[in-house]
Amino acid sequence: MTRVLIVYSTDYGNTKKMADAITEGVRSTGAEALILEADKATQDDVLSSHGLILGSPVHMGSPDWRMKKFIDTVCSPLWMKDAMVGRVGGVFASGGGFGNAGAGVELTLLSMLNNIAELGMIIVPLPKNTHEFRSGGIQWGAFGRSGGLNMEHTGMTPEALKVAFHHGANIARVADIHKQHSPFIAVAAKGA
Amino acid sequence: MTRVLIVYSTDYGNTKKMADAITEGVRSTGAEALILEADKATQDDVLSSHGLILGSPVHMGSPDWRMKKFIDTVCSPLWMKDAMVGRVGGVFASGGGFGNAGAGVELTLLSMLNNIAELGMIIVPLPKNTHEFRSGGIQWGAFGRSGGLNMEHTGMTPEALKVAFHHGANIARVADIHKQHSPFIAVAAKGA
Amino acid sequence: MTRVLIVYSTDYGNTKKMADAITEGVRSTGAEALILEADKATQDDVLSSHGLILGSPVHMGSPDWRMKKFIDTVCSPLWMKDAMVGRVGGVFASGGGFGNAGAGVELTLLSMLNNIAELGMIIVPLPKNTHEFRSGGIQWGAFGRSGGLNMEHTGMTPEALKVAFHHGANIARVADIHKQHSPFIAVAAKGA
Amino acid sequence: MTRVLIVYSTDYGNTKKMADAITEGVRSTGAEALILEADKATQDDVLSSHGLILGSPVHMGSPDWRMKKFIDTVCSPLWMKDAMVGRVGGVFASGGGFGNAGAGVELTLLSMLNNIAELGMIIVPLPKNTHEFRSGGIQWGAFGRSGGLNMEHTGMTPEALKVAFHHGANIARVADIHKQHSPFIAVAAKGA
Numbered sequence: 001m002t003r004v005l006i007v008y009s010t011d012y013g014n015t016k017k018m019a020d021a022i023t024e025g026v027r028s029t030g031a032e033a034l035i036l037e038a039d040k041a042t043q044d045d046v047l048s049s050h051g052l053i054l055g056s057p058v059h060m061g062s063p064d065w066r067m068k069k070f071i072d073t074v075c076s077p078l079w080m081k082d083a084m085v086g087r088v089g090g091v092f093a094s095g096g097g098f099g100n101a102g103a104g105v106e107l108t109l110l111s112m113l114n115n116i117a118e119l120g121m122i123i124v125p126l127p128k129n130t131h132e133f134r135s136g137g138i139q140w141g142a143f144g145r146s147g148g149l150n151m152e153h154t155g156m157t158p159e160a161l162k163v164a165f166h167h168g169a170n171i172a173r174v175a176d177i178h179k180q181h182s183p184f185i186a187v188a189a190k191g192a
Numbered sequence: 193m194t195r196v197l198i199v200y201s202t203d204y205g206n207t208k209k210m211a212d213a214i215t216e217g218v219r220s221t222g223a224e225a226l227i228l229e230a231d232k233a234t235q236d237d238v239l240s241s242h243g244l245i246l247g248s249p250v251h252m253g254s255p256d257w258r259m260k261k262f263i264d265t266v267c268s269p270l271w272m273k274d275a276m277v278g279r280v281g282g283v284f285a286s287g288g289g290f291g292n293a294g295a296g297v298e299l300t301l302l303s304m305l306n307n308i309a310e311l312g313m314i315i316v317p318l319p320k321n322t323h324e325f326r327s328g329g330i331q332w333g334a335f336g337r338s339g340g341l342n343m344e345h346t347g348m349t350p351e352a353l354k355v356a357f358h359h360g361a362n363i364a365r366v367a368d369i370h371k372q373h374s375p376f377i378a379v380a381a382k383g384a
Numbered sequence: 385m386t387r388v389l390i391v392y393s394t395d396y397g398n399t400k401k402m403a404d405a406i407t408e409g410v411r412s413t414g415a416e417a418l419i420l421e422a423d424k425a426t427q428d429d430v431l432s433s434h435g436l437i438l439g440s441p442v443h444m445g446s447p448d449w450r451m452k453k454f455i456d457t458v459c460s461p462l463w464m465k466d467a468m469v470g471r472v473g474g475v476f477a478s479g480g481g482f483g484n485a486g487a488g489v490e491l492t493l494l495s496m497l498n499n500i501a502e503l504g505m506i507i508v509p510l511p512k513n514t515h516e517f518r519s520g521g522i523q524w525g526a527f528g529r530s531g532g533l534n535m536e537h538t539g540m541t542p543e544a545l546k547v548a549f550h551h552g553a554n555i556a557r558v559a560d561i562h563k564q565h566s567p568f569i570a571v572a573a574k575g576a
Numbered sequence: 577m578t579r580v581l582i583v584y585s586t587d588y589g590n591t592k593k594m595a596d597a598i599t600e601g602v603r604s605t606g607a608e609a610l611i612l613e614a615d616k617a618t619q620d621d622v623l624s625s626h627g628l629i630l631g632s633p634v635h636m637g638s639p640d641w642r643m644k645k646f647i648d649t650v651c652s653p654l655w656m657k658d659a660m661v662g663r664v665g666g667v668f669a670s671g672g673g674f675g676n677a678g679a680g681v682e683l684t685l686l687s688m689l690n691n692i693a694e695l696g697m698i699i700v701p702l703p704k705n706t707h708e709f710r711s712g713g714i715q716w717g718a719f720g721r722s723g724g725l726n727m728e729h730t731g732m733t734p735e736a737l738k739v740a741f742h743h744g745a746n747i748a749r750v751a752d753i754h755k756q757h758s759p760f761i762a763v764a765a766k767g768a
Binding site: 271274277278302306308309310312313314315316317318319320321331332362365366369370372373374375376 | 701715
């Protein structure tokens with residue numbers, strides 16, 4: 001069975017809501033989903049997954065430090081061993097989004113995608129024809145805006161969560177295809 | 193007299209409107225402003241300026257090809273000669289902005305800033321306390337959103353043009369300071 | 385039959401050499417390869433391909449303006465139509481590489497990947513376990529360094545061309561898998 | 577007296593060596609330098625500085641999590657208050673640098689610069705005419721490569737440390753100019 005791991009950090013629960021919607025999207029395809037906070041996910045969790053989805057709030061234009069700690073301490077040794085080459089990944093983020101130009105979400109998503117790319121994993125973007133794209137993202141992944149024009153907290157919209165759902169489903173479907181047909185030489189998913 | 197060169201490319205006139213507002217901002221400080229489309233600006237125009245401001249529409253997450261042609265053919269030889277080291281630069285962009293996450297404007301601004309940095313120029317960001325920041329930008333520079341939720345054309349808002357004005361004024365003031373006090377060894381602005 | 389389009393621009397022939405090695409890599413998998421300079425490639429060429437590989441010299445930290453013109457005029461309308469969603473892409477670059485830190489190649493590759501992501505295409509990175517990776521690339525794609533410590537022209541090394549070959553083969557194999565099994569809703573490759 | 581704060585994280589002492597060289601560069605200009613590991617630096621340390629220099633090892637294409645924790649917990653509240661607007665910043669990094677294309681250092685530097693830009697601070701790049709640039713950096717800042725072709729540890733070269741020294745001196749000189757002449761409205765450096 002195809003397994004997808006969703007790893008996230010969250011401040012006020014907004015990124016968690018997105019992670020939950022992504023998890024539902026993964027499961028809607030028939031895949032198994034494991035959802036963990038960044039400080040709980042282990043190397044075994046990553047190694048036993050065909051797909052890896054990372055999500056974080058936007059903090060000063062890059063991911064939350066707890067997500068970065070997960071990348072440095074859990075993912076980095078797997079990079080050294082080429083253990084994830086040919087598997088499938090994607091990313092998402094939430095944030096207040098102050099200003100009218102994304103507020104640093106693009107580099108935040110790219111920072112997490114950099115980890116995915118370093119691991120040698122196939123990247124699933126967010127296609128423009130995704131349902132409700134206009135309210136939930138950018139080419140690199142799903143984004144849930146949790147703040148209004150004046151920095152007031154507004155929380156996640158249903159539309160942004162819909163985009164997250166579809167992003168999760170897309171990544172799971174691609175992970176499934178690569179689990180079966182990947183041409184890359186890499187360590188097999190543990191126990192798969 | 194401190195001189196600032198504004199170079200832009202435009203599709204439907206939106207980036208031009210921003211360039212005009214930036215030009216007004218530059219002039220409001222007492223500095224001289226020269227505003228040119230990307231295919232008109234020459235090496236002499238750049239060399240005779242203490243500040244350089246670049247603006248472009250967002251096209252597939254990077255600047256318009258005419259801006260890129262200006263960078264490759266006019267700026268690149270000045271990089272080779274270290275002719276602009278220690279002067280001052282900044283950037284801006286306009287775009288439909290489809291989605292809720294900047295639609296590629298962050299990498300577009302960084303692509304132009306990469307040119308500024310390669311030239312060895314000091315970079316002026318857009319501070320969050322800039323008047324109307326909430327409607328006109330991101331940390332890297334001013335942004336005017338010209339499209340609505342459904343990709344319909346909406347044009348520039350007065351708020352975004354106000355941000356552009358202040359961004360131009362900020363860059364001109366910093367250019368003036370560095371014209372007088374720059375500690376960098378570089379070719380002096382021609383005729384300055 | 386799976387078809388891969390390689391689009392490149394070149395100054396002194398270095399990027400062309402890499403494009404040739406990538407083309408050989410694509411063909412080594414049994415796929416069909418079409419290789420075109422950026423000013424020759426048409427929308428039909430792109431639409432009839434299951435994989436798209438873009439390559440450029442590094443110019444001031446971003447792709448050559450002729451590559452950018454191809455992206456703005458040929459790819460942008462395909463983005464509007466969601467015509468390439470679910471197909472497969474990758475990137476490469478060449479450059480003098482002055483300094484010891486990539487000389488702007490990372491943002492150059494990301495600028496081309498931004499186009500791939502905006503089109504909704506799956507991204508194939510360059511895994512660290514690729515043969516000769518140490519002499520030919522970065523996580524985002526293949527890189528051929530054409531200059532030495534003092535900016536003297538040194539040309540492409542056989543090792544860098546080997547990396548390019550494998551990068552082409554990887555992308556072709558993933559394009560083949562997605563041609564057969566892609567879960568994305570998109571316009572079928574013309575004539576495929 | 578102009579004060580510059582250098583904040584770094586280090587794994588094997590390489591980034592610390594660079595931080596020391598930068599500190600010497602700052603002091604060579606007559607400025608006061610305070611050098612602190614990321615987990616030791618406080619808001620008061622930042623607030624009492626006219627210049628801020630951040631350095632980190634490259635980990636999976638972005639800064640070390642301890643640097644990120646400093647940014648999230650110490651710098652982010654200062655962003656909220658616009659407390660650093662108009663001051664001066666710069667960045668540096670060290671890393672094994674596996675491959676021939678920077679190994680993720682460009683996005684690592686940009687990630688730290690994103691924090692500098694969000695704070696509204698003027699950015700000092702690394703000009704190409706810096707002594708020994710060819711062995712120690714990229715347009716965004718100084719880089720010390722600590723690994724060889726086969727990932728073996730090689731340590732910092734004297735050339736890279738020389739670049740770090742000059743980068744520190746440049747940033748201190750610009751910080752001094754802006755301390756005296758900054759046109760930006762912001763909270764004054766505490767006790768300055």
